[in-house]
Amino acid sequence: MQASRPVDVTVMADGAAAFSGKLDADQSKQVEARDTIEISSGDPEALTLSLNGQPVHAPAAAGPNAKVTLTRSDLQPAAEAAH
Numbered sequence: 389m390q391a392s393r394p395v396d397v398t399v400m401a402d403g404a405a406a407f408s409g410k411l412d413a414d415q416s417k418q419v420e421a422r423d424t425i426e427i428s429s430g431d432p433e434a435l436t437l438s439l440n441g442q443p444v445h446a447p448a449a450a451g452p453n454a455k456v457t458l459t460r461s462d463l464q465p466a467a468e469a470a471h
Contacts, residue, residue: 389427390416395434400426411435425458432456 389397391411399407401421411417419425429435432454437444439458 389419389438390414390436391434392436393431393434395429395431397435398428400424423459426455427458428455430454 389399389411391397391413393413394410396410397407397417398405399417399419401419402423406419406421406425407417425439427435427437437456437458444458
């Protein structure tokens with residue numbers, strides 16, 4: 389994930405705490421998981437997400453402490469992404 393402006397983020401990877409803190413503008417953070425990643429942020433629009441190097445269009449999340457959960461099914465095969 390990459391922040392476009394300063395943002396507080398909490399990340400859970402496979403149910404375990406992976407990161408909790410502030411990302412500055414243009415700062416990125418990489419998190420590894422086998423099955424699920426849950427991202428919570430008070431400003432989800434400040435984050436750009438990618439999964440295995442591919443952009444992820446996460447469902448719109450709004451409001452304070454908005455959560456987005458990414459799973460293996462959110463990763464498109466490379467052939468589909470090219471279309």
